[in-house]
Amino acid sequence: MKKQSKIELNKTKKFVDKKELNLWKRGFTPQAEIWNGRMATVGVGIILIIIALISKFSSI
Numbered sequence: 569m570k571k572q573s574k575i576e577l578n579k580t581k582k583f584v585d586k587k588e589l590n591l592w593k594r595g596f597t598p599q600a601e602i603w604n605g606r607m608a609t610v611g612v613g614i615i616l617i618i619i620a621l622i623s624k625f626s627s628i
Contacts, residue, residue: 593599 589599589602591599592603
């Protein structure tokens with residue numbers, strides 16, 4: 569396989585406008601990846617809150 573130079577790699581990157589980042593788009597798009605990250609963060613936060621509440625009330 570032939571390696572690409574940094575110049576060629578920069579040309580192939582797709583940039584998304586800041587206005588488009590919050591759009592709800594399906595598929596393998598930058599917007600979908602951003603929403604996946606946000607939802608994963610919310611899920612982890614909820615799990616941590618549940619664990620904290622269970623440990624607080626189970627020790628009573």
